[in-house]
Amino acid sequence: MKFTIEKSDFLEGLNHVARVIAPNSLFEILKGIKLELSSNNLVLKASDSLVSVEFIIDAYKDDKEIITIEEEGQVVLPSRNFIEIIRKAPTNLIEFESTDSFIKIHSGKSEFNIKGYDAMEYPEFPVISRENSLKLEATVFNDIIRETVFCTAPNDQRPILEGVNFSLKNKILTATATDSYRLSRRQVVLNDEDAEKEFNLIIPRKALTYFQRMIETGGDEVEIFYENNRIVLYYQNVVYTVLLISGNYPNTEKLIPTMFECSFTANSREFFNAVDRISLMSREDKDDIIKLVVTEGNLEISSQAKDLGSAVEELQVNSKLEDDSFEISVSGKYLKDAVSAIASEEIVIKFSGELTAFIVQPSDYHRDIIELILPVRTY
Amino acid sequence: MKFTIEKSDFLEGLNHVARVIAPNSLFEILKGIKLELSSNNLVLKASDSLVSVEFIIDAYKDDKEIITIEEEGQVVLPSRNFIEIIRKAPTNLIEFESTDSFIKIHSGKSEFNIKGYDAMEYPEFPVISRENSLKLEATVFNDIIRETVFCTAPNDQRPILEGVNFSLKNKILTATATDSYRLSRRQVVLNDEDAEKEFNLIIPRKALTYFQRMIETGGDEVEIFYENNRIVLYYQNVVYTVLLISGNYPNTEKLIPTMFECSFTANSREFFNAVDRISLMSREDKDDIIKLVVTEGNLEISSQAKDLGSAVEELQVNSKLEDDSFEISVSGKYLKDAVSAIASEEIVIKFSGELTAFIVQPSDYHRDIIELILPVRTY
Numbered sequence: 001m002k003f004t005i006e007k008s009d010f011l012e013g014l015n016h017v018a019r020v021i022a023p024n025s026l027f028e029i030l031k032g033i034k035l036e037l038s039s040n041n042l043v044l045k046a047s048d049s050l051v052s053v054e055f056i057i058d059a060y061k062d063d064k065e066i067i068t069i070e071e072e073g074q075v076v077l078p079s080r081n082f083i084e085i086i087r088k089a090p091t092n093l094i095e096f097e098s099t100d101s102f103i104k105i106h107s108g109k110s111e112f113n114i115k116g117y118d119a120m121e122y123p124e125f126p127v128i129s130r131e132n133s134l135k136l137e138a139t140v141f142n143d144i145i146r147e148t149v150f151c152t153a154p155n156d157q158r159p160i161l162e163g164v165n166f167s168l169k170n171k172i173l174t175a176t177a178t179d180s181y182r183l184s185r186r187q188v189v190l191n192d193e194d195a196e197k198e199f200n201l202i203i204p205r206k207a208l209t210y211f212q213r214m215i216e217t218g219g220d221e222v223e224i225f226y227e228n229n230r231i232v233l234y235y236q237n238v239v240y241t242v243l244l245i246s247g248n249y250p251n252t253e254k255l256i257p258t259m260f261e262c263s264f265t266a267n268s269r270e271f272f273n274a275v276d277r278i279s280l281m282s283r284e285d286k287d288d289i290i291k292l293v294v295t296e297g298n299l300e301i302s303s304q305a306k307d308l309g310s311a312v313e314e315l316q317v318n319s320k321l322e323d324d325s326f327e328i329s330v331s332g333k334y335l336k337d338a339v340s341a342i343a344s345e346e347i348v349i350k351f352s353g354e355l356t357a358f359i360v361q362p363s364d365y366h367r368d369i370i371e372l373i374l375p376v377r378t379y
Numbered sequence: 380m381k382f383t384i385e386k387s388d389f390l391e392g393l394n395h396v397a398r399v400i401a402p403n404s405l406f407e408i409l410k411g412i413k414l415e416l417s418s419n420n421l422v423l424k425a426s427d428s429l430v431s432v433e434f435i436i437d438a439y440k441d442d443k444e445i446i447t448i449e450e451e452g453q454v455v456l457p458s459r460n461f462i463e464i465i466r467k468a469p470t471n472l473i474e475f476e477s478t479d480s481f482i483k484i485h486s487g488k489s490e491f492n493i494k495g496y497d498a499m500e501y502p503e504f505p506v507i508s509r510e511n512s513l514k515l516e517a518t519v520f521n522d523i524i525r526e527t528v529f530c531t532a533p534n535d536q537r538p539i540l541e542g543v544n545f546s547l548k549n550k551i552l553t554a555t556a557t558d559s560y561r562l563s564r565r566q567v568v569l570n571d572e573d574a575e576k577e578f579n580l581i582i583p584r585k586a587l588t589y590f591q592r593m594i595e596t597g598g599d600e601v602e603i604f605y606e607n608n609r610i611v612l613y614y615q616n617v618v619y620t621v622l623l624i625s626g627n628y629p630n631t632e633k634l635i636p637t638m639f640e641c642s643f644t645a646n647s648r649e650f651f652n653a654v655d656r657i658s659l660m661s662r663e664d665k666d667d668i669i670k671l672v673v674t675e676g677n678l679e680i681s682s683q684a685k686d687l688g689s690a691v692e693e694l695q696v697n698s699k700l701e702d703d704s705f706e707i708s709v710s711g712k713y714l715k716d717a718v719s720a721i722a723s724e725e726i727v728i729k730f731s732g733e734l735t736a737f738i739v740q741p742s743d744y745h746r747d748i749i750e751l752i753l754p755v756r757t758y
Binding site for chain 1 (some may be wrong): 488489490492618
């Protein structure tokens with residue numbers, strides 16, 4: 001294996017694939033990055049065995065030669081030092097040559113000889129059938145992830161809740177996440193002909209956060225091929241293979257209330273900032289609890305922390321009530337997360353009782369998003 | 380105690396004094412910030428019992444009223460939440476009123492009631508005699524700290540080496556720091572009439588890093604009043620009181636070699652970058668060892684790491700040798716630290732033997748700075 005490559009293009013790929021590497025992987029070889037050089041491109045591969053990524057660097061970009069290929073081949077390099085060596089290379093051209101298990105890296109007057117892993121030992125990435133796929137605009141997919149992934153359950157709770165449930169039925173794509181204290185659901189109507197199909201998958205949080213980072217700045221489309229327990233995602237020159245979470249995601253449809261005894265509409269930023277301030281007085285408590293009292297045209301937000309003191313703030317809101325006032329206790333953090341996810345100028349919050357889950361939505365319903373939060377019992 | 384204050388001025392002072400607070404202080408009250416409001420200013424105080432700081436906010440700044448004082452007084456506030464409450468206040472004017480041990484903070488429609496500490500319990504800061512003092516330009520003092528403080532010994536080694544030794548004799552101020560593997564010494568000739576005096580003090584690293592952060596952007600002078608075991612430093616509207624490290628600092632003068640068998644002059648940036656690259660191949664080793672081989676007009680920098688591989692780079696240098704070649708092993712990190720501290724376009728490195736300490740200096744000797752580094756025995 002022998003080639004010369006532009007430093008910046010090489011680094012971009014290395015940094016991308018290195019993100020999935022688990023530094024304390026049980027498999028020594030998965031701490032490395034695999035380089036596969038063929039006649040027209042270089043493929044960088046990395047994996048933590050649940051999420052695997054390939055980054056393809058074409059030899060030519062817009063007729064400019066990025067890689068000068070002298071001899072094809074494969075090597076696996078230790079990721080940690082290798083990226084730093086490339087990053088700190090003194091010139092913009094990196095010469096690369098492998099002999100046995102050693103790799104020689106030349107740049108200007110500096111020369112490195114790095115011990116690699118045996119490329120034959122690197123596991124093959126699974127191949128997926130190309131039968132079922134779905135195309136999504138990258139910006140839409142990015143929105144869906146942002147709006148749901150924060151509601152997944154933390155590690156070491158119920159594994160099935162550590163991912164986002166994506167289901168497709170009647171051309172409606174529904175993404176749902178819940179940690180059992182709150183839930184976020186976003187629906188999108190698809191016009192693609194592939195949307196006639198049906199699926200029900202649970203994509204692990206970890207994979208979604210990689211996708212999010214990859215597509216946050218770009219346009220284009222993602223194409224997702226799916227099987228029962230696996231998806232393969234294509235985006236520009238990157239391919240992710242992801243092992244799905246197996247099991248049946250709980251039916252959450254019936255949790256969403258439809259009858260309300262109180263609701264109010266508020267400016268999102270004003271509401272967020274007030275909750276943020278009042279939460280300061282409850283931070284000693286693990287549960288970060290604040291109290292909301294809705295009256296005619298007014299919302300009072302308050303908190304009490306035994307050792308610290310108390311805080312109170314009033315906000316003008318547009319309210320509807322059955323009684324004179326409605327009172328509820330809730331996690332300040334959950335409220336702030338919901339408002340952030342909705343990212344709308346105004347929000348509406350609808351309550352069906354002091355002890356039942358309530359809904360946060362954009363006041364103009366311009367996207368089909370629902371945030372559901374369980375209140376806190378304080379007595 | 381009752382006053383109204385501009386948010387930004389208040390925050391600047393709070394953030395400054397909060398830096399010295401030790402969050403796990405043995406003394407509960409030292410986790411707080413003391414506010415002393417008199418007829419013409421507000422003084423903020425904080426301390427970790429070794430370093431104490433006062434930040435003075437005058438009621439008027441350039442004829443503009445910063446503080447509207449209604450009733451003088453003193454309170455001690457828990458630092459953690461308090462600064463966040465001010466930072467997140469909805470308006471630029473903060474109203475402040477204390478009643479018994481509660482403090483009411485008003486801003487716009489938000490109101491906080493915070494439980495404070497008893498101000499009578501807050502320890503008095505020690506008073507120092509005004510007999511002996513020294514004035515230094517803030518930029519010079521900042522340079523001296525930057526050039527020496529990185530050589531102090533890490534915590535829990537010899538306490539006396541955890542500070543920088545400042546001594547004044549014959550109008551020469553000498554700052555010395557050593558962790559016993561390397562040493563940094565900077566000398567400055569003073570013209571001040573106070574410089575006729577003599578002193579020998581050890582200022583703890585922690586205090587010096589606070590000073591450094593305070594003066595890094597500003598001009599002006601610092602004035603330091605000193606006694607046997609204490610200094611008080613005045614800078615603009617800030618006063619630091621520092622408990623010195625007691626004991627006799629070792630005499631390091633005799634450690635600095637004067638006869639050399641090899642030396643070379645190199646471009647600082649080229650040398651630094653080459654050492655930085657080659658060190659990548661020795662990072663698994665705790666000691667970060669690289670090898671230098673000086674020959675006529677050439678420097679070879681190399682490293683070997685058993686499990687990783689090897690690296691080598693050559694640099695054109697201006698060298699002087701007694702023999703055909705000179706070889707030495709040294710910590711890459713120490714070399715880089717020394718070059719950074721010297722901050723000169725070219726450096727000269729002078730060796731008096733393969734196993735004795737060597738010197739790094741600016742090649743034009745434009746400042747009186749010496750970096751001394753012990754080599755590593757590799758056999």
